[in-house]
Amino acid sequence: MLAIGEFSRLTHLSVRTLRRYHDADLLVPATVDPDSGYRYYSVDQIPTAQVIHRLRELDVPLPEVRRIVSSSDPDTRAHLVAEHLHRLESELDRTRAAVASLRRLLAPEPAPVHVELRSVPATEVAAVEGDVAQDEVLGWYAGAMAELDAVVPDPAGAPGGVYDNALFEVGRGHVLVHVPTHEAPRSGRVRPVVLPPVELAVATHVGSHDDIEVTYGEVGTWVVGNALAVAGPIRETYLVGPRDTADPTRWRTEIGWPVFRVAGGRDG
Structure with missing residues (x-):
């Protein structure tokens, strides 16, 4: 003893x-x-x-x-430990994302984001949509895009998403993910949708999505500075993303804010 x-x-x-x-x-x-x-x-x-x-x-x-x-069961012990390790990895990912955002925000002279006004015509897409909680968007998006990939093997352009304002304001809102196509099928949750024409303030977010909210803020600042107002759900277009390359430095995401001119505003 x-x-x-x-x-x-x-x-x-x-x-x-x-x-x-x-x-x-x-x-x-x-x-x-x-x-x-x-x-x-x-x-x-x-x-x-x-x-x-x-x-x-x-x-x-x-x-x-x-x-x-x-627990006397080795499998049970291993499962319990694995669950906690998964939670730790998720927390580590969130910490890394926060650090990346802070570094970008606190940079002495952050690189300016180029914003342009773009008129987008009505566009026919194959889409999956639903009401989604903000913390479930990534998983929901992955499932929706897998369905779209299965039934639209040759899309006419880059995939995108339309995100209802309520998703950001109250943590749950309508989400529509889509790929452009000339003949949208109906299969499972996939159905044809025509996105309405819109005037967008567009900027390209470069790199990982960990600090994408910083680009959102810069677009919003530009919109206010150019006497524009936001009108409608935000659109994102995934020019290059995780489905294309595992290297996040190569990712390119267009952020489009639907806008309209405020009376007396100046050209941007």
Whole structure:
């Protein structure tokens, strides 16, 4: 048997932490002296303590650590750990995206974004549409585009999306993703749609979508500065994207804000 101090040195868990884990029924000593209250651990508990140490380093919550170490099924333990690792990877992706946005926003002299006015005629497209929560857009988009790719093998141009204002304002809104085609089929969720003609303020976002909101802000600034007003859902066109290349530095996304001239405005 090992005294708590010896066990602490062997496992790199402090005595205070071991006491806390005992109180939480996470790592219970092999025996506790009824007279002195001293805690003693067996050498067989060292691997469990090391697993707990690593899980806590990964910020696994105590209740989840308890579920992992108390499970006798290796597959269950592996599944629980994999779930947490997936959450950590998602959080890391969000952190990287935030860092990229901050670096661009805090650059001493950020590269100006070129914005142009463009008149877009009515366009026939094959489309999939639905009401989607903002945090589900990426997954929904991937599924919708897979359906479009399956039934429109030779589109007449780059794919795009139309995003309702409510998606940004309240976190849920109507989304329509599409590919231009001369004969739009009806198959599954895919159906023909004619996008109405529109006047757009257009800018191209270069690179990963992690900081695309910065380009959105720059387009909005240009729109206000040129006495224009936004009228209708935002359009995006994916000139080059993840479906074309895994290299995000090569991605090109056109952002189009439907606009109209405010009385007394100047030309942009």
